[in-house]
Amino acid sequence: MKQKKAAPLIAEVLIEALPYIQRFKGKTVVVKFGGNAMVDEALKHSFARDIVLMKLVGINPIVVHGGGPQIGQVLAKLGKTTGFVDGMRITDSETMDVVEMVLGGLVNKEIVNLINMNGGKAVGLTGKDGDFIRAKKINLKRSALDDDASEIIDLGHVGEVSSIDPAVVDMLGRSDFIPVIAPIGVGADGYSYNINADLVAGKTAEVLKAEKLILLTNTAGILDKQGGLLTGLSVSDIDALIADGTISGGMIPKTRCATDALNGGVHSVHIIDGRVEHAVLLELFTDQGVGTLLVSRPRC
Numbered sequence: 001m002k003q004k005k006a007a008p009l010i011a012e013v014l015i016e017a018l019p020y021i022q023r024f025k026g027k028t029v030v031v032k033f034g035g036n037a038m039v040d041e042a043l044k045h046s047f048a049r050d051i052v053l054m055k056l057v058g059i060n061p062i063v064v065h066g067g068g069p070q071i072g073q074v075l076a077k078l079g080k081t082t083g084f085v086d087g088m089r090i091t092d093s094e095t096m097d098v099v100e101m102v103l104g105g106l107v108n109k110e111i112v113n114l115i116n117m118n119g120g121k122a123v124g125l126t127g128k129d130g131d132f133i134r135a136k137k138i139n140l141k142r143s144a145l146d147d148d149a150s151e152i153i154d155l156g157h158v159g160e161v162s163s164i165d166p167a168v169v170d171m172l173g174r175s176d177f178i179p180v181i182a183p184i185g186v187g188a189d190g191y192s193y194n195i196n197a198d199l200v201a202g203k204t205a206e207v208l209k210a211e212k213l214i215l216l217t218n219t220a221g222i223l224d225k226q227g228g229l230l231t232g233l234s235v236s237d238i239d240a241l242i243a244d245g246t247i248s249g250g251m252i253p254k255t256r257c258a259t260d261a262l263n264g265g266v267h268s269v270h271i272i273d274g275r276v277e278h279a280v281l282l283e284l285f286t287d288q289g290v291g292t293l294l295v296s297r298p299r300c
């Protein structure tokens with residue numbers, strides 16, 4: 001039986017959420033669910049419930065998902081290995097087929113199903129649906145920070161977003177539906193492109209003029225070299241942390257997309273710990289928030 005004295009606490013929590021619900025009602029929030037955050041069933045359900053609750057209180061959640069580890073598992077079963085450069089998977093034609101099957105099929109439909117099982121109405125999309133994510137082959141310089149570097153690394157079918165048509169996602173989001181987007185784009189040549197999910201989330205947030213972009217991952221946020229949590233970071237702080245090697249691997253595209261989104265008008269970006277139950281609700285509706293907050297300018 002529930003203890004009676006918990007009731008004032010519940011009321012307190014709900015009241016704490018009220019100003020946030022009022023502030024975010026009618027606003028779009030893009031939530032990126034990273035493959036590393038999809039670690040166990042309970043967490044996946046808590047994520048889905050958070051998304052459903054957001055929709056019910058009048059926020060417009062748009063889910064963009066990853067699935068890097070899930071792609072890796074299927075590739076391993078097929079006896080195939082792939083390398084990464086700056087957090088991007090080198091993607092040959094065979095790997096692209098696996099990426100499309102895993103992201104557009106397995107992972108996308110799992111998330112759609114989870115949201116629907118928890119009372120939402122999710123609709124899964126890849127960038128091919130309605131031709132809404134146009135992609136082009138990514139040109140990665142030998143050093144991501146060196147604009148003058150002449151050597152381009154060929155990552156195969158890895159793309160970057162050339163444009164996003166917001167119409168289909170906007171239409172779904174304005175109705176009862178919750179769009180769930182797999183990060184696959186289509187080129188002018190009709191080929192599929194494997195796009196890092198963080199990049200798709202950032203561009204989607206920018207194009208939809210989202211209030212917030214929330215990136216769930218498998219760390220407490222951006223950590224310093226001693227493992228301490230960093231927060232209140234500006235675009236210039238991020239550049240410095242990449243240059244000195246504090247930010248590396250998969251955190252590079254994540255922070256790059258975050259800074260692009262901030263420069264593109266998204267109000268705030270949060271990198272939060274997807275291993276914590278209800279991390280999205282804790283970030284949105286509580287005074288303390290969680291994880292790393294990124295802002296466009298240094299805070300005074």
Ligand SMILES: Nc1ncnc2c1ncn2[C@@H]1O[C@H](COP(=O)(O)OP(=O)(O)O)[C@@H](O)[C@H]1O
Pocket residue numbers: 034035036037066067068087198216217218219221222223224246247248249250251252254
């Ligand atoms: N400074 C940093 N702070 C936190 N994580 C970092 C940092 N630098 C590199 N990383 C790595 O980035 C990973 C998150 O990126 P990624 O594996 O692509 O996750 P996701 O699947 O959530 O997109 C972390 O698990 C960690 O290994």
Ligand SMILES: CC(=O)N[C@@H](CCC(=O)OP(=O)(O)O)C(=O)O
Pocket residue numbers: 033034035036065066067068069071087088089099158159183194195196197198250
């Ligand atoms: C180009 C590139 O690297 N694409 C990613 C797409 C999935 C992704 O981004 O998944 P996470 O968010 O779980 O890392 C990949 O192939 O793994």
